[in-house]
Amino acid sequence: RLRPPQLIALTFALAILVGAGLLALPISLEPGQSIRPIQALFMATSAVCVTGLGVVDVGTTFTTFGEVVMLLLIQIGGLGLITLGTLFAIALRRRVGIADRIQVAQQVNTLELGGVVKLVRTIVLSSVLVELVGTVLLSSVFVPEEGLGRGLYFSLFHSVSAFNNAGFSLYATGLTGFVTNPIINLVIPLLIVLGGMGFLVQLNVLAYLRDRRRNRLNANSKLSLVMMAALLLVGTLSFALLEWTNPATLGTLPLGGKILAAWFHGVTPRTAGFNTLDYSTMHYGTIFVTILLMFIGANPGSTGGGIKTTTFYVMMASAWGMVRGRHDTTLFRRRIGTTTILRAMTVGLLSLGLVNLGFLLMLLLNTNPELKFVQLFFETISAFATVGLSMNTTPLLNPDQEVVLIFLMFLGRIGPLTFAVAFSRPDSRTLVRYPQEQDILIG
Amino acid sequence: RLRPPQLIALTFALAILVGAGLLALPISLEPGQSIRPIQALFMATSAVCVTGLGVVDVGTTFTTFGEVVMLLLIQIGGLGLITLGTLFAIALRRRVGIADRIQVAQQVNTLELGGVVKLVRTIVLSSVLVELVGTVLLSSVFVPEEGLGRGLYFSLFHSVSAFNNAGFSLYATGLTGFVTNPIINLVIPLLIVLGGMGFLVQLNVLAYLRDRRRNRLNANSKLSLVMMAALLLVGTLSFALLEWTNPATLGTLPLGGKILAAWFHGVTPRTAGFNTLDYSTMHYGTIFVTILLMFIGANPGSTGGGIKTTTFYVMMASAWGMVRGRHDTTLFRRRIGTTTILRAMTVGLLSLGLVNLGFLLMLLLNTNPELKFVQLFFETISAFATVGLSMNTTPLLNPDQEVVLIFLMFLGRIGPLTFAVAFSRPDSRTLVRYPQEQDILIG
Numbered sequence: 001r002l003r004p005p006q007l008i009a010l011t012f013a014l015a016i017l018v019g020a021g022l023l024a025l026p027i028s029l030e031p032g033q034s035i036r037p038i039q040a041l042f043m044a045t046s047a048v049c050v051t052g053l054g055v056v057d058v059g060t061t062f063t064t065f066g067e068v069v070m071l072l073l074i075q076i077g078g079l080g081l082i083t084l085g086t087l088f089a090i091a092l093r094r095r096v097g098i099a100d101r102i103q104v105a106q107q108v109n110t111l112e113l114g115g116v117v118k119l120v121r122t123i124v125l126s127s128v129l130v131e132l133v134g135t136v137l138l139s140s141v142f143v144p145e146e147g148l149g150r151g152l153y154f155s156l157f158h159s160v161s162a163f164n165n166a167g168f169s170l171y172a173t174g175l176t177g178f179v180t181n182p183i184i185n186l187v188i189p190l191l192i193v194l195g196g197m198g199f200l201v202q203l204n205v206l207a208y209l210r211d212r213r214r215n216r217l218n219a220n221s222k223l224s225l226v227m228m229a230a231l232l233l234v235g236t237l238s239f240a241l242l243e244w245t246n247p248a249t250l251g252t253l254p255l256g257g258k259i260l261a262a263w264f265h266g267v268t269p270r271t272a273g274f275n276t277l278d279y280s281t282m283h284y285g286t287i288f289v290t291i292l293l294m295f296i297g298a299n300p301g302s303t304g305g306g307i308k309t310t311t312f313y314v315m316m317a318s319a320w321g322m323v324r325g326r327h328d329t330t331l332f333r334r335r336i337g338t339t340t341i342l343r344a345m346t347v348g349l350l351s352l353g354l355v356n357l358g359f360l361l362m363l364l365l366n367t368n369p370e371l372k373f374v375q376l377f378f379e380t381i382s383a384f385a386t387v388g389l390s391m392n393t394t395p396l397l398n399p400d401q402e403v404v405l406i407f408l409m410f411l412g413r414i415g416p417l418t419f420a421v422a423f424s425r426p427d428s429r430t431l432v433r434y435p436q437e438q439d440i441l442i443g
Numbered sequence: 444r445l446r447p448p449q450l451i452a453l454t455f456a457l458a459i460l461v462g463a464g465l466l467a468l469p470i471s472l473e474p475g476q477s478i479r480p481i482q483a484l485f486m487a488t489s490a491v492c493v494t495g496l497g498v499v500d501v502g503t504t505f506t507t508f509g510e511v512v513m514l515l516l517i518q519i520g521g522l523g524l525i526t527l528g529t530l531f532a533i534a535l536r537r538r539v540g541i542a543d544r545i546q547v548a549q550q551v552n553t554l555e556l557g558g559v560v561k562l563v564r565t566i567v568l569s570s571v572l573v574e575l576v577g578t579v580l581l582s583s584v585f586v587p588e589e590g591l592g593r594g595l596y597f598s599l600f601h602s603v604s605a606f607n608n609a610g611f612s613l614y615a616t617g618l619t620g621f622v623t624n625p626i627i628n629l630v631i632p633l634l635i636v637l638g639g640m641g642f643l644v645q646l647n648v649l650a651y652l653r654d655r656r657r658n659r660l661n662a663n664s665k666l667s668l669v670m671m672a673a674l675l676l677v678g679t680l681s682f683a684l685l686e687w688t689n690p691a692t693l694g695t696l697p698l699g700g701k702i703l704a705a706w707f708h709g710v711t712p713r714t715a716g717f718n719t720l721d722y723s724t725m726h727y728g729t730i731f732v733t734i735l736l737m738f739i740g741a742n743p744g745s746t747g748g749g750i751k752t753t754t755f756y757v758m759m760a761s762a763w764g765m766v767r768g769r770h771d772t773t774l775f776r777r778r779i780g781t782t783t784i785l786r787a788m789t790v791g792l793l794s795l796g797l798v799n800l801g802f803l804l805m806l807l808l809n810t811n812p813e814l815k816f817v818q819l820f821f822e823t824i825s826a827f828a829t830v831g832l833s834m835n836t837t838p839l840l841n842p843d844q845e846v847v848l849i850f851l852m853f854l855g856r857i858g859p860l861t862f863a864v865a866f867s868r869p870d871s872r873t874l875v876r877y878p879q880e881q882d883i884l885i886g
């Protein structure tokens with residue numbers, strides 16, 4: 001019998017393998033184009049894990065059939081993890097103490113009634129609805145640009161890609177042609193933010209907006225929303241400040257374009273991966289801020305990646321509490337349990353370990369003397385956090401490095417703790433409890 | 444009234460200011476040499492914090508008077524933190540529960556008898572003894588090289604610099620002239636390892652060697668020794684593997700020289716900072732492994748820096764225990780307390796935060812387009828972990844960046860947690876205990 005984390009990992013692996021097989025078929029490839037098996041595996045992994053890194057260009061390599069395969073993989077990957085993740089989160093909540101039962105039952109109110117089927121239906125329907133609205137809005141740009149049929153298809157593809165935080169584009173240069181287009185700069189970020197908000201947060205916010213007296217915003221929602229707003233602000237402001245005069249990025253744009261583009265690139269490190277400017281021309285400071293934002297990532301239970309905003313907050317709050325000599329770490333007048341803190345620290349630590357190991361392998365396996373330290377660092381974080389931004393590095397990697405990124409995307413999407421728990425044998429020796437050691441010097 | 448962490452920070456700050464004043468005096472400077480105030484502050488900080496980074500070259504800039512000032516600052520910085528740190532550790536131990544009192548009393552046996560004065564005397568005398576033995580051994584190299592008087596002086600300087608993990612050399616190119624010299628490659632690393640072992644570990648090991656039946660190795664000693672050996676092995680092996688054929692480093696050396704140099708550079712990232720090869724010519728993989736080893740650092744209560752080997756182990760063990768679903772994190776059949784784990788996690792997190800902030804500032808303030816991302820990254824970690832290795836970056840920095848490194852060296856040496864606790868107001872609101880929040884989604 002499979003445990004839930006194993007189920008998630010295996011489902012994803014299966015989807016990736018099937019997807020890679022389909023992408024390698026001649027029907028998926030434009031005439032004259034070819035793709036190595038490892039490249040097909042890379043593209044399928046990047047789609048299912050909603051990363052958006054590409055070793056080949058989607059638009060010129062794949063036929064419409066191949067592109068639709070990519071689109072379906074993105075949709076399966078995005079919805080799949082929200083659905084499984086949400087079910088998993090609810091299952092975990094059911095194990096909380098009797099004192100919290102009532103509060104929990106209240107929060108997942110609508111879910112308890114109809115059960116799992118209703119939950120899945122709610123997730124799928126609401127996602128499709130948002131994606132269709134996105135498609136309609138984007139068509140006002142893409143239809144004039146590409147004609148009716150092709151324009152609608154482009155709108156659908158980019159809407160799905162944005163809502164699922166995938167970041168794949170049918171344009172070889174991403175969305176760089178639309179750097180000052182207000183529709184693109186508002187609709188795409190809106191889809192990204194909605195997708196990265198987390199499904200339980202969305203439900204809770206909707207319930208709250210419907211009836212503010214009976215429904216309250218729970219701690220997870222409040223924390224997720226505050227963190228997301230704070231990180232969007234930090235991202236946008238730092239991008240604007242650092243790139244304002246850079247002639248290769250914001251420097252040559254008019255004032256309105258500067259603001260739109262800074263906003264766009266403040267949103268996209270929340271693991272969305274679209275870009276309207278070239279990251280290889282940016283200030284090192286912008287690159288590093290983007291790296292930090294990518295690593296932190298989106299809200300849990302969303303289509304976004306990274307260690308997650310809540311993990312980041314709990315780690316920070318706990319460290320700060322330690323500094324202030326507090327007995328407890330608190331949040332909205334509630335104590336955060338030691339298990340939650342240790343879990344957050346473990347997620348952070350495993351993620352760091354994984355990223356460090358992945359980066360080391362990327363450096364060791366590198367055969368291209370053109371590729372710089374910073375490019376491979378950026379690429380590694382981007383893959384782990386399933387962001388998809390690149391300093392024009394991905395097509396220059398060798399097959400060994402592609403394999404490293406495939407593993408990083410997969411482990412990053414499943415979550416390193418989930419994965420580690422899934423495939424390590426639970427310890428059976430926990431019955432013995434040793435006396436406490438007090439003598440380890442720390443720091 | 445000052446609390447102990449405040450006392451440590453202020454003592455160090457005072458020593459640095461006095462040292463900077465002395466180094467800026469004309470009597471400290473060779474004819475024709477000048478030094479900006481910020482450079483004098485940098486050199487004094489680097490000496491007191493036993494870092495070894497230099498914005499100017501010690502040998503050519505300073506007179507013998509200036510060099511002796513540097514030597515004294517190194518000695519004060521090295522011994523000062525061992526002494527204060529050890530007293531602090533013992534004071535902390537005194538607060539442990541009644542059940543552990545007997546074991547603790549046994550460990551600090553010799554210290555309890557004579558009290559603080561005897562402890563300080565023991566530390567000073569044993570350090571001076573080791574440094575003198577080091578001087579004698581090194582004189583067999585430096586006396587033939589530099590003549591009797593100058594040779595003995597060089598031996599003393601490098602012995603003190605090595606034992607205190609300072610890494611300053613009187614040679615402008617460090618110890619690169621001695622890359623295959625067996626005495627240098629054995630004595631310097633031995634001094635580094637002894638200095639980085641931690642004073643309580645040294646005491647415990649000596650007691651154990653004197654009488655194995657009555658004295659046992661305590662958990663802190665065992666863990667420190669095991670971690671140190673493991674990290675030396677990892678450092679040496681990875682350096683050898685990665686640089687074996689690099690024509691700029693090990694490639695052109697004979698077999699014996701290869702092994703000696705690999706061993707030397709396996710030891711030196713334990714925050715010692717000496718080098719016999721040029722880091723700017725090394726493989727990116729070597730650079731990154733060195734960065735990781737520097738960040739982990741030496742044992743606590745030693746002359747070395749970094750987050751400390753024990754901190755690293757406790758973090759890893761706790762994360763691994765979480766993965767395996769263990770209730771407790773254990774070490775040598777003892778449970779590691781949650782407070783110790785949270786303390787380790789906090790030290791790791793504050794250090795990461797500090798390093799990230801420092802690196803961001805180094806990037807933002809950079810005005811030299813020649814300086815690469817990797818050079819500034821390496822330099823930042825080296826300063827924080829008080830290592831002193833550099834990819835030939837330090838003299839190319841501007842005054843703003845020098846100030847950033849001064850703060851990093853200072854905070855890194857004091858320890859970010861110690862510093863944060865010293866200068867933040869303890870929270871007085873801990874009397875209210877809120878109910879536990881169960882609903883934060885992590886990872």
Ligand SMILES: [K+]
Nearest residue numbers: 051165166387
């Ligand atoms: K993405």
Ligand SMILES: [K+]
Nearest residue numbers: 494608609830
């Ligand atoms: K050093």
